[in-house]
Amino acid sequence: TQLLEQSPQFLSIQEGENLTVYCNSSSVFSSLQWYRQEPGEGPVLLVTVVTGGEVKKLKRLTFQFGDARKDSSLHITAAQPGDTGLYLCAGVQGEYGNKLVFGAGTILRVKS
Amino acid sequence: GAGVSQSPSNKVTEKGKDVELRCDPISGHTALYWYRQRLGQGLEFLIYFQGNSAPDKSGLPSDRFSAERTGESVSTLTIQRTQQEDSAVYLCASSLSYNTGELFFGEGSRLTVL
Structure with a gap:
């Protein structure tokens, strides 16, 4: 059983479409991070959200942390083939430290 | 290089053999x-080091797994008497300290146990 549940597990869309990926838990996290991982590489940090209700934007990507700090979403506007990859959410439990609990990830494929 | 370096990138071994995986973190x-990342699953925490000490070994799956770090630099993850269920990608990451800083990941070592 995953502490962080991500959905959907797999998403295949056309270039230009919008999409949302969800990360849900019954646990509270002091912060939550989103990573993108490409085949044969390690995950790369996209964003960290800390405050309940926080919204952060990174170009066409919008990240939101739930008010109760138990869930998060990643919205991509006008997806491009370069967005293809595995998107992972990871939560930090406790008030300090970098021990991350990861979700299973969402595989995104954007077709041109 | 400036990033986290892991070796070997790929390792195929026979069941029952021991393997060593190496990680060179970012300097400083x-x-x-x-x-550990199994196919279709998220990353599973194994162990972390602050300096050469390992305050949290709670994620090590069994006593066949051990890790050490020397000189506050290189770390080695050793798996003894490998089993087929040990097959996975083993990822190493480093950060400025345990309390601060972004985690930077290496490319991983893919282990296949036949």
Whole structure:
């Protein structure tokens, strides 16, 4: 059983479409991070959200942390083939430290 | 290089053999982490080091797994008497310290146990 549940597990869309990926838990996290991982590489940090209700934007990507700090979403506007990859959410439990609990990830494929 | 370096990138071994996986963190990063990623699953925490000490070994799956770090630099993850279920990508990451800084991941070592 995953502490962080991500959905959907797999998403295949056309270039230009919008999409949302969800990360849900019954646990509270002091912060939550989103990573993108490409085949044969390690995950790369996209964003960290800390405050309940926080919204952060990174170009066409919008990240939101739930008010109760138990869930998060990643919205991509006008997806491009370069967005293809595995998107992972990871939560930090406790008030300090970098021990991350990861979700299973969402595989995104954007077709041109 | 400037990033986290892991070796070997690929390792195929026979069941029952021992394997060693190496991680060179970013210079100056005092914290180092090992994660395991099975196919179709997220990253599973194994162990972290602050300096050469390992305050949290709770993620090591069994006593066949051990890790050490020397000189506040290189770390080695050793798996003894490998089993087929040990097949996975083993990822290493480092950060400035355990309390601060972004985690930077290496490309991983893919282990296949036949």
